[in-house]
Amino acid sequence: MTTTLPLTADTTGACCGSVAHGAVDAAGAEQIARVFKALGDPTRVRLLSLIAASDDHEACICDLTEPVGLTQPTVSHHMKLLVDAGLATREQRGRWAYYRVVEGALSAAAQSLVPR
Template sequence: MTLPVTIEAETCCMPRVADALTADEAAEVARVFKALGDPTRVRLLSLIAASDGGEACICDLIEPVGLSQGTVSHHMKLLADAGLVTREQRGRWAYFRLVQPALDAAAGALRAG
């Protein structure tokens, strides 16, 4: 079944975003969205956000997502490479914090000015 399409002449070519992203900005936003494109990584960010003090040890992230330490470390590396978390080594354990400005920028990247 095909739905009817209505195009209003006066709104057809109106730009939806006041200031479009540059090619470099779009590439950066796409990298962040790619990192967020996996449900496990979104869950890991949520676990960190809900942790006391806004940080979590890798050892506290393994059991809730039900994956091996190596797999969780891989996911966390992708989130760190995308600039969404910071990583601090303390002894043999890595601790992660959200980078709130990066999350805010991702949320606002496609919003009209």
């Protein structure tokens, strides 16, 4: 599962990603909603914010459990959702898994919803 989203930071040119002058279709809405749903939980908002505000703009699970006050499995689960939504990346480095925020992924989703 975990269908890769075609909705990433590198918004392929072509002006507007959506149908242009029209509303998004059912499939497109599902893709967009998946990104926003990932941010529909306060914990995940804090996690993403914590990583973005971190020194090297990256953090491992062990750095995140204490600030949010949740157990390690729960934090790991939330980070998986953020990665699946294309809002974060995961990089295994030794024993630790480092997560980074995907710049522009959020604004790309917002753009495809209301093209302006």
